[in-house]
Amino acid sequence: MNKINLTTQRKAIFEIIQEAHDHPTAGDVIERLRLKGKQYAYGTVYNSLRYLTDSGLIRELKLGETASRYDARTEDHQHIVCTQCGRVDEVMAELPSDWLNQIAQDTGYTVHETQIVIEGVCKSCATP
Amino acid sequence: MNKINLTTQRKAIFEIIQEAHDHPTAGDVIERLRLKGKQYAYGTVYNSLRYLTDSGLIRELKLGETASRYDARTEDHQHIVCTQCGRVDEVMAELPSDWLNQIAQDTGYTVHETQIVIEGVCKSCATP
DNA sequence: TTTTTAATTTATACTTAGTCTAAAACTAGT
DNA sequence: ACTAGTTTTAGACTAAGTATAAATTAAAAA
Structure with missing residues (x-):
């Protein structure tokens, strides 16, 4: 490096x-x-x-x-996007590793990274 | 509709x-x-x-x-992309719902969709 | 069947996000 | 100070997609 x-x-x-x-x-x-x-x-x-x-x-x-x-947060984490206002929040919940292992097995891929984008509606957009 | x-x-x-x-x-x-x-x-x-x-x-x-x-496959599924050759494969393994529920709880969002992109190296690129 | 209205397609101009290039400006090492 | 390597700059260019207005097609009404 x-x-x-x-x-x-x-x-x-x-x-x-x-x-x-x-x-x-x-x-x-x-x-x-x-x-x-x-x-x-x-x-x-x-x-x-x-x-x-x-x-x-x-x-x-x-x-x-x-x-x-x-x-700038480089720790492993994911994101959730509000489809109404465009706001992006962090998702710190760690991805279940069994799930990833199963995918690696099913697909034959060596998994390097996962970019997960969850879409939804944030609290302030849900309650107007 | x-x-x-x-x-x-x-x-x-x-x-x-x-x-x-x-x-x-x-x-x-x-x-x-x-x-x-x-x-x-x-x-x-x-x-x-x-x-x-x-x-x-x-x-x-x-x-x-x-x-x-x-x-054209509209059933709920995700994708895995090979970072070497660009090939895209389907991932049928269902996302653990507890994980999604936890996220909804942590973030206060109402989750609508998840687009998960897993990056890795496919079998044929891994074994040259 | 003709007329009118609405939806769709077409051609083309435009926008946005980002890359490429060649010249100029720094930065280090001698 | 001199040279080599790295960065920055300005500006041209590209790729993906949107917007618009006119022309075409389809549907509904008379």
């Missing part, structure tokens, strides 16, 4: 993700950088997000929306 | 999805239609895929790739 090289830009972007508690998209990151008076090239933000993801400092979430979201 | 109106185009597209056993993307559908000598407007294919999805005849799969895939 190589040394992680956190340039000014990468650090600033990493901080945005860490401060955020709403799983921002690349577009969100660009906007928040601008609010802090920092404006980096379009491609730099995407490159940095990929670099941070590859380094394991953040996680890329593909939740079935058009844009990827990013999360 | 309204009556389902299967036009010529929608029927042809539905058939492509039914015949396929590889979860084709919209692009794949357009190509296969062309091979059959059928060429519909770009937007028609997208509209039809959405119509068929909304009617419950097919399912849209968002597997974290750039393009959605479509599946």
Whole structure:
């Protein structure tokens, strides 16, 4: 594992993700950088997000929306999305390992990762 | 529930999805239609895929790739994607309901759907 | 059967998210 | 300071999908 090289830009972007508690998209990151008076090239933000993801400092979430979201919580966990308001919450409940083992056996795959997206309606949308 | 109106185009597209056993993307559908000598407007294919999805005849799969895939198997099941060759297989193992109940309780959400994408390496990629 | 209305398809322009490229600007090591 | 390697920048480009307005088809009414 190589040394992680956190340039000014990468650090600033990493901080945005860490401060955020709403799983921002690349577009969100660009906007928040601008609010802090920092404006980096379009491609730099995407490159940095990929670099941070590859380094394991953040996680890329593909939740079935058009844009990827990013999360600084790298511990194994899943997400639940509200189909009404778009809000994303963390799901810490661990996936039953027997279930995963059964899948590995059934399919012959070696399982590496599971991205689970649960869709539902959040409390505040359910009670108007 | 309204009556389902299967036009010529929608029927042809539905058939492509039914015949396929590889979860084709919209692009794949357009190509296969062309091979059959059928060429519909770009937007028609997208509209039809959405119509068929909304009617419950097919399912849209968002597997974290750039393009959605479509599946004529509408029974509840999940998918496993090979990170090497991109192949997609069905996972019929049912999700443990206690796990889902726990999540509903923990998060306060009313759970509607779960799209689970398991990533791994398929048998033929594992043994070269 | 003609007329009217509604739904669908078509062609094309547009949007969004993200990649690619080549030049310029840093950063390290000598 | 000089060179090599890495990053950033600006801007062109791509892929997937949406929006729109006109043309076509289908359905309903008269």
